[in-house]
Amino acid sequence: LIHSISASELEILPCALLAVDSKGSIGALLKMEDASPQQVRDMLTTLNFPPDLVTIHWLAPGQFLIPGFVDTHNHAPQWAQRGLGQGMHILDWLDAITFPNEARFRDAGYARRVYASCVDGFLRQGITTASYYGSLHGEATKILAEICLEKGQRALVGKCNMTRNAPEYYRDASVEESLRVTEECIAHIRSLDPAGRLVKHVLTPRFAISCDPEVLEGLGEIARRNADLPIQTHFNEAEQEMAATRALFPQFASEADLYEHYGLLGERSILAHCCHMTEYEFERLKTLECGVAHCPIANMTVGGGFMAAPVREFLRRGFKVGLGTDSGGGFSSSILDAMRQAMIASHAREVMSEGRDKGLTIDEVFYLATAGGAQVCGLADKIGKFEVGKEFDALVIGTQGSDQGIMTMVEEGDSLRTVFEKFVMTGDDRNIVKVYVQGRLVRDLAAGA
Numbered sequence: 001l002i003h004s005i006s007a008s009e010l011e012i013l014p015c016a017l018l019a020v021d022s023k024g025s026i027g028a029l030l031k032m033e034d035a036s037p038q039q040v041r042d043m044l045t046t047l048n049f050p051p052d053l054v055t056i057h058w059l060a061p062g063q064f065l066i067p068g069f070v071d072t073h074n075h076a077p078q079w080a081q082r083g084l085g086q087g088m089h090i091l092d093w094l095d096a097i098t099f100p101n102e103a104r105f106r107d108a109g110y111a112r113r114v115y116a117s118c119v120d121g122f123l124r125q126g127i128t129t130a131s132y133y134g135s136l137h138g139e140a141t142k143i144l145a146e147i148c149l150e151k152g153q154r155a156l157v158g159k160c161n162m163t164r165n166a167p168e169y170y171r172d173a174s175v176e177e178s179l180r181v182t183e184e185c186i187a188h189i190r191s192l193d194p195a196g197r198l199v200k201h202v203l204t205p206r207f208a209i210s211c212d213p214e215v216l217e218g219l220g221e222i223a224r225r226n227a228d229l230p231i232q233t234h235f236n237e238a239e240q241e242m243a244a245t246r247a248l249f250p251q252f253a254s255e256a257d258l259y260e261h262y263g264l265l266g267e268r269s270i271l272a273h274c275c276h277m278t279e280y281e282f283e284r285l286k287t288l289e290c291g292v293a294h295c296p297i298a299n300m301t302v303g304g305g306f307m308a309a310p311v312r313e314f315l316r317r318g319f320k321v322g323l324g325t326d327s328g329g330g331f332s333s334s335i336l337d338a339m340r341q342a343m344i345a346s347h348a349r350e351v352m353s354e355g356r357d358k359g360l361t362i363d364e365v366f367y368l369a370t371a372g373g374a375q376v377c378g379l380a381d382k383i384g385k386f387e388v389g390k391e392f393d394a395l396v397i398g399t400q401g402s403d404q405g406i407m408t409m410v411e412e413g414d415s416l417r418t419v420f421e422k423f424v425m426t427g428d429d430r431n432i433v434k435v436y437v438q439g440r441l442v443r444d445l446a447a448g449a
């Protein structure tokens with residue numbers, strides 16, 4: 001069993017017993033010396049888990065358990081356009097590739113088909129929690145939330161607000177309509193999951209460029225009335241985007257001032273990209289306790305101004321930081337790919353900063369993909385690591401066995417640590433054997449589901 005205790009501390013337990021109760025929470029976690037069937041039964045008895053009512057799962061050789069991955073920034077309607085338009089600047093890419101594609105989600109049948117495939121695809125990648133931008137359509141956004149619930153993925157789901165600087169065929173009809181549909185989505189998603197056990201609405205102004213000031217104001221007001229709802233937007237992503245934002249909102253000296261003015265910055269905020277940061281903005285976002293969704297793939301391939309974001313600096317300053325696939329601007333739907341690209345980008349940053357911003361380690365990128373992401377999504381009390389009382393969102397990782405169609409990662413004498421590193425650097429969805437969310441098996445590689 002492997003999980004992050006903190007950004008710099010990985011815990012590796014070669015032999016452990018983890019008990020999950022009927023509600024999907026972790027009831028016990030014990031480090032063991034040995035694990036014969038008799039010892040496990042004895043242990044369960046002392047824990048008051050009646051062994052005859054318990055199902056015991058043994059991990060096969062080469063398998064280990066990790067927390068589910070958290071994707072802090074993901075565009076569900078871009079599932080159908082993954083990887084298209086690489087190398088384009090953000091506003092050009094939105095116009096040429098993204099808006100025509102997202103507009104198709106006005107068709108509820110299309111939305112249902114693509115979103116079913118999208119959620120299956122991300123579960124297959126071990127993404128047990130995703131923070132999704134939907135399209136601007138209310139009906140499609142409700143469908144996305146329903147599909148997450150049906151398939152058992154933990155998710156934040158947001159109706160995307162965009163009233164301007166988008167083609168007429170793909171923008172909210174008016175400020176009032178944009179806010180009304182948002183309220184409708186909030187109410188619908190609450191009715192599906194009243195306690196927010198698995199799915200919640202997330203307020204989603206696409207970015208300032210696509211929002212009239214009255215929309216930002218209205219969303220700020222909704223945020224004040226709904227203190228449980230997270231908020232997400234794109235922040236300081238690229239030069240092209242920042243220049244356009246300044247031209248539209250000359251009264252604000254920075255995006256931090258802009259979004260703060262409208263009541264959209266705080267501990268509930270998930271800010272994607274954050275590539276270009278001034279000292280003032282670092283301080284402001286830290287004071288306001290905003291979370292950062294680092295999207296290292298998109299940052300360097302589409303839209304992001306081809307920039308290695310200052311992740312080391314965010315960590316040094318104690319920010320909440322997680323990883324985002326930013327699929328489909330990010331060409332990969334795999335968090336493992338995002339972890340690797342985060343390392344690569346951080347090494348570029350180390351060179352750019354003349355050694356000041358040290359590259360990220362394997363342990364750190366794993367933390368960002370799990371416990372760090374949980375913090376950013378406001379879910380640190382529920383998920384991110386294995387602890388009694390937390391919910392069981394977990395992946396069984398397999399590293400040997402030709403039945404999975406993989407080359408074995410386990411060579412003679414390898415420690416669990418060694419195998420873990422090989423998985424992080426060379427693994428893919430064929431290594432993700434089982435996916436659990438809240439104790440429910442939501443994907444089983446062997447069943448092909």
Ligand code: GUN
Nearest residue numbers: 075206207234298303329
């Ligand atoms: N800024 C506004 N919309 C988008 C989007 O869909 N992707 C990215 N990467 N940036 C954006």
Ligand code: FE
Nearest residue numbers: 234272326329
């Ligand atoms: Fe994005």
